[in-house]
Amino acid sequence: MAALVLAVVMLGEVLAAPVDAADPLESARWGDMRRAFFADQPVVFDARVKVVAPLDAENPMQVPVTVDAAELSDAREVFVFADFNPIIQVLRFYPERASAYLGFRIKLQQSSPVRAAVRTGDGVWHVGGTWVNTVGGGCTAPSAAATSPEWQRRLNEVSGRQWSEGPLAGRVRMRIVHPMDTGLVAGIPAFYLDELEFLSAEGVLLMRVQPFEPVSENPVFTLQQGAPGRVRTMGRDNNGNRFEAWIEP
Amino acid sequence: MRRVFACLAFLLFAVPGGGVSFDYGLVPRELAPGVYVFVGTTEDFSTRNGGNIVNTGFIVGTGGVVVVDTGPSLRYGRQMRAAIAAKTEAPIALVLNTHLHPDHFLGNQAFADRPLGALAATRSGIERDGNAFAENLFRMAGDWMLGTESVPPTLELAEGIREFAGRRLRFIALKGHTDADLAVYDETSGVLFAGDLVFNGRAPTTPHAEVSAWYAALDKLEAITREPGFRKLVPGHGEVAQDAAPIAQTRAYLRWLEREFAEAAAAGLDMNEVLARPIPAEFAALGVVATEYRRSVGHLFPAAEQKALGRGAAR
Numbered sequence: 355m356a357a358l359v360l361a362v363v364m365l366g367e368v369l370a371a372p373v374d375a376a377d378p379l380e381s382a383r384w385g386d387m388r389r390a391f392f393a394d395q396p397v398v399f400d401a402r403v404k405v406v407a408p409l410d411a412e413n414p415m416q417v418p419v420t421v422d423a424a425e426l427s428d429a430r431e432v433f434v435f436a437d438f439n440p441i442i443q444v445l446r447f448y449p450e451r452a453s454a455y456l457g458f459r460i461k462l463q464q465s466s467p468v469r470a471a472v473r474t475g476d477g478v479w480h481v482g483g484t485w486v487n488t489v490g491g492g493c494t495a496p497s498a499a500a501t502s503p504e505w506q507r508r509l510n511e512v513s514g515r516q517w518s519e520g521p522l523a524g525r526v527r528m529r530i531v532h533p534m535d536t537g538l539v540a541g542i543p544a545f546y547l548d549e550l551e552f553l554s555a556e557g558v559l560l561m562r563v564q565p566f567e568p569v570s571e572n573p574v575f576t577l578q579q580g581a582p583g584r585v586r587t588m589g590r591d592n593n594g595n596r597f598e599a600w601i602e603p
Numbered sequence: 604m605r606r607v608f609a610c611l612a613f614l615l616f617a618v619p620g621g622g623v624s625f626d627y628g629l630v631p632r633e634l635a636p637g638v639y640v641f642v643g644t645t646e647d648f649s650t651r652n653g654g655n656i657v658n659t660g661f662i663v664g665t666g667g668v669v670v671v672d673t674g675p676s677l678r679y680g681r682q683m684r685a686a687i688a689a690k691t692e693a694p695i696a697l698v699l700n701t702h703l704h705p706d707h708f709l710g711n712q713a714f715a716d717r718p719l720g721a722l723a724a725t726r727s728g729i730e731r732d733g734n735a736f737a738e739n740l741f742r743m744a745g746d747w748m749l750g751t752e753s754v755p756p757t758l759e760l761a762e763g764i765r766e767f768a769g770r771r772l773r774f775i776a777l778k779g780h781t782d783a784d785l786a787v788y789d790e791t792s793g794v795l796f797a798g799d800l801v802f803n804g805r806a807p808t809t810p811h812a813e814v815s816a817w818y819a820a821l822d823k824l825e826a827i828t829r830e831p832g833f834r835k836l837v838p839g840h841g842e843v844a845q846d847a848a849p850i851a852q853t854r855a856y857l858r859w860l861e862r863e864f865a866e867a868a869a870a871g872l873d874m875n876e877v878l879a880r881p882i883p884a885e886f887a888a889l890g891v892v893a894t895e896y897r898r899s900v901g902h903l904f905p906a907a908e909q910k911a912l913g914r915g916a917a918r
Contacts, residue, residue: 407875410897418873489739
């Protein structure tokens with residue numbers, strides 16, 4: 355194996371083309387991920403991109419994931435994906451004024467790396483990730499909402515809170531009622547939030563989030579805003595249902 | 604290469620009919636005249652223990668035997684039935700399931716020719732989810748589960764005292780661990796089968812828990828242990844006790860979980876941060892506590908979180 359890696363590195367030198375380091379997670383799908391999402395853009399594995407998730411996820415419908423790339427300066431875009439999920443793209447977020455930090459939960463269909471790729475201003479993608487083992491079935495099980503009519507009355511209902519003191523000062527947490535149906539369950543079309551924004555009271559964009567189907571039902575987001583103050587959150591789902599709410603300090 | 608051969612040899616001889624017997628080693632322990640228990644380990648389901656992590660039992664009356672829970676698999680149920688038959692010639696009069704969790708009813712198949720009873724919500728829950736539970740146990744316990752299928756109870760049991768098989772049995776309909784938890788108190792011997800409302804030396808499981816109802820159930824069970832005739836408490840998991848100590852332990856653990864999650868949610872912690880919190884010394888010695896704590900975060904933290912986030916958002 356070591357010889358093979360060496361050979362590849364040498365070949366790379368001969369062709370004078372950039373060659374990626376080996377995938378630290380040793381996923382058989384990394385090559386496909388590299389080609390599909392980053393094409394000819396530069397990619398480096400970077401320990402400063404921290405992805406926190408349990409090694410063994412008890413509930414494949416609600417796997418907590420925290421992406422923390424706050425150590426990287428000039429993070430412009432964060433792309434979160436899971437190599438072996440039937441829907442690979444989990445979400446993208448654009449930190450703007452907030453930290454390159456986001457907590458959320460996802461549905462996993464089987465054990466998979468969960469990765470975050472952070473694009474810095476120079477166009478380089480910095481990739482970090484972790485393996486999550488799970489019993490599976492997270493994407494093809496119906497949401498609780500799909501089996502109960504109650505959610506229709508509460509669709510897009512937002513609750514949220516901020517913490518302005520102590521070690522978590524600047525933290526904003528937001529929960530929104532939404533089934534986040536993947537479209538992989540027979541007879542239940544994809545129905546999910548696909549646009550979310552957090553803005554300061556003055557209307558300055560703190561963070562834009564673009565969730566995809568694998569984000570868990572009734573999503574909860576945790577972020578760190580730069581300075582305390584009222585936060586406005588707004589967005590919509592793929593059926594055009596809009597929401598808007600304030601999260602007070 | 605030698606290891607490969609060893610594996611192949613194992614496969615050849617371990618397949619049913621071969622060397623591995625899938626013997627749960629069920630030996631009934633007599634707690635009182637005519638009252639027996641099979642005590643399982645305080646572990647999680649595994650291919651090593653075959654799911655024998657549960658306590659089951661039986662009560663022998665003059666007219667027949669009442670079986671309390673049937674274990675995690677067809678094999679367990681069959682072996683349990685054989686062990687019962689080795690103790691008494693009395694026919695099995697009633698088989699009951701204390702609640703809908705798979706380690707308590709998947710042996711029903713071995714008793715399918717006898718009356719199978721449970722509380723109404725247990726019955727409907729097993730009808731709905733029984734085979735999904737079985738599939739999950741196949742994954743965790745492997746070939747021990749061979750041939751196991753869910754056989755839901757057909758008889759609906761209600762709370763009350765019943766003269767049954769020549770004994771005075773008190774059926775107590777409770778909830779909290781699940782939607783319906785049946786406890787059985789044998790007034791004749793003073794033995795209380797508490798089901799999974801009570802754990803002893805093993806961390807409680809919470810996938811269907813409603814903690815406030817669980818406290819109320821524990822209070823009722825504790826009251827029984829104060830009755831003059833009380834002798835022994837059989838928890839759903841863990842060693843048999845002569846007092847209410849396992850009830851206090853279960854209550855203390857649940858209170859800690861509830862407080863822990865409320866505090867974490869109020870402090871603004873995300874689920875990953877809650878998962879990383881340490882287990883206090885008081886509970887560190889409980890069987891599989893690290894695993895059960897992590898599971899409970901998934902089961903119970905979202906509600907605590909929702910409560911904490913409920914304030915502060917304006918529409």
